[in-house]
Amino acid sequence: MEIPRGGSQCSxxxxxxxxxxLNKVVGEVHPKAMPVILNxxxxxxxxxxxxxxxxxxxxxxxxxxxxxxxAIGEPRDELNKL
Numbered sequence: 001m002e003i004p005r006g007g008s009q010c011s012x013x014x015x016x017x018x019x020x021x022l023n024k025v026v027g028e029v030h031p032k033a034m035p036v037i038l039n040x041x042x043x044x045x046x047x048x049x050x051x052x053x054x055x056x057x058x059x060x061x062x063x064x065x066x067x068x069x070x071a072i073g074e075p076r077d078e079l080n081k082l
Contacts, residue, residue, distance in 0.1 A: 023061035029072055037062040 019033035026034040036059050038044045047055050 018059060020059050021061050023067065024064045025067045025069060026061075029069060034061060036060070037067075039066070 018036045020036050022030065022032075022034050038047055038058060039062070043058055047058055
């Protein structure tokens with residue numbers, strides 16, 4: 001996407017973060033929600049190109065057995081205290 005900026009153009013990426021219910025693994029370290037994880041080409045293509053009726057099926061917790069927490073850090077901002 002090209003964005004006008006002071007007489008010149010710059011490129012910008014657009015992202016969105018969609019959350020869903022916690023799975024057991026994430027629930028042990030975060031109390032509110034987890035991001036939706038699209039894990040393969042089919043899921044990514046479905047999310048980007050399918051109808052909402054089909055794509056919304058991807059808004060689900062990632063399978064516990066396929067997710068491993070490898071590091072947990074200390075909170076570094078005020079948002080973690082809400």
